[in-house]
Amino acid sequence: xxxxxxxxxxxxxxxxxxxxxxxxxxxxxxxxxxxxxxxxxxxxxxxxxxxxxxxxxxxxxxxxxxxxxxxxxxxxxxxxxxxxxxxxxxxxxxxxxxxxxxxxxxxxxxxxxxxxxxxxxxxxxxxxxxxxxxxxxxxxxxxxxxxxxxxxxxxxxxxxxxx
Numbered sequence: 001x002x003x004x005x006x007x008x009x010x011x012x013x014x015x016x017x018x019x020x021x022x023x024x025x026x027x028x029x030x031x032x033x034x035x036x037x038x039x040x041x042x043x044x045x046x047x048x049x050x051x052x053x054x055x056x057x058x059x060x061x062x063x064x065x066x067x068x069x070x071x072x073x074x075x076x077x078x079x080x081x082x083x084x085x086x087x088x089x090x091x092x093x094x095x096x097x098x099x100x101x102x103x104x105x106x107x108x109x110x111x112x113x114x115x116x117x118x119x120x121x122x123x124x125x126x127x128x129x130x131x132x133x134x135x136x137x138x139x140x141x142x143x144x145x146x147x148x149x150x151x152x153x154x155x156x157x158x159x160x161x162x163x
Contacts, residue, residue, distance in 0.1 A: 007034055014050050015043055018125075024097075027090040030083035035069060037093040040124040042071065044080045052080070056094075057101040057121035057130055064091035074119070074132040076141055103129050104161050108153045114139045116150045120163055129163045 007026055011034050017023075018040065025037040033045035042059065043051040060074040069091065071080040084090065104120040117134040133150045135141045157163075 007036070010049065011036075016051065016053055020125075025089045025093040027084045027087050030085055035082055035084060035090055037090050037097065039097075042094055042097075044071065044082055052078075054080070055123060056097045057123045059094070059098045060119075060132070060134065062091075062094045062098055069094070074121075074134075097124065100124065103163060104157070106153075106157050108150075110139075110146065110149045110153075112145070112149060114146075116146075116153065118150065118154055118157060120157075120161070 007023075015036060017038065021038045021040050023036055023038050026034045028034055029045055031045060033049075035045065036043040036051070041053045041055045042062075043053055046052040054071065054073060058073050058077065059071055060077075061070075061072045063070045064087065067083055067087075069080075069082045069084055069087070071094075073079070101121045101124060102119065103122045106118045107115055108118065109115055115136045119132050119134070120129040121132070122129050131154055133141065133147070133154075135146065135150075139146055141147070
């Protein structure tokens, strides 16, 4: 397979691929490693010679700008910023795979003010929809009152969508 030939044996052995997971695209990084997009996750270089595996349903936002791939994980997770020297089809592959996980997205105004974006994502490997809340900047996502309000909105959304 051509993609595998473009990856060194060290890179291939450092990847933690799950059963049935296939490489779709890869791109060299400025640091000498690679970003690898597979059927179910994005593998981002992590020191000293490993990878962070980010399943597509955990990617809240991925953007490609000025040679940089920016990936923000859901639920205030980690942010990853990687300089790609030859992006190839990695940006398009990531966009397509992340979009394919979205079952529903809904923005709502909270009773106490502010907004929350609720996203229901289905893993590429199948299974139940996983729900995440993204609160408007300035709102504390750990505030139990806000979480309770968001949970009520989620329950209504689940009834409406059947998810």
